[in-house]
Amino acid sequence: MKYFTRITLFGLMTLVFAQSRAGDITVQDAWIPEAPPTAKVLACYLSIDNQSDAAVMLESAASGDFGSIEIHASEIHDGMMHMHKEHHLTIDARSSLKLQQGGYHLMLMNKKKTLSAGDLIDIELHFSNDEVIHVKAEVRK
Numbered sequence: 001m002k003y004f005t006r007i008t009l010f011g012l013m014t015l016v017f018a019q020s021r022a023g024d025i026t027v028q029d030a031w032i033p034e035a036p037p038t039a040k041v042l043a044c045y046l047s048i049d050n051q052s053d054a055a056v057m058l059e060s061a062a063s064g065d066f067g068s069i070e071i072h073a074s075e076i077h078d079g080m081m082h083m084h085k086e087h088h089l090t091i092d093a094r095s096s097l098k099l100q101q102g103g104y105h106l107m108l109m110n111k112k113k114t115l116s117a118g119d120l121i122d123i124e125l126h127f128s129n130d131e132v133i134h135v136k137a138e139v140r141k
């Protein structure tokens, strides 16, 4: 029991530490549009703010609730929406980048459980400066 508490406390401290150390990079308003239960792939939107003096790249993302996560960009070609994979997204120094419908998004692949509105999904974001930021993305209607 004591061991378990210690692990939990350590986990919390690590999280707090990661977030405070990541002070220059903040991630806000992470959300996932609710999709039909049969959908295996979902999008995730969020905004990333980089208050440091150097550009930083979002290089990858992961979640225990999905097999993998890709970084995608959407664009309209001949009136049709297409998307393609990006290797990374650059957030310039002292600026922010918004992942939103019709633009950049995280593509959550191979869903492992049923998601419904109100659920909070843990996603970790890996940046080029070795920072890892944990976010809870809310599933919304």
Ligand SMILES: [Cu+2]
Pocket (backbone or CB within 6 Å): 072, 073, 083, 105, 106, 107
């Ligand atoms: Cu996509």
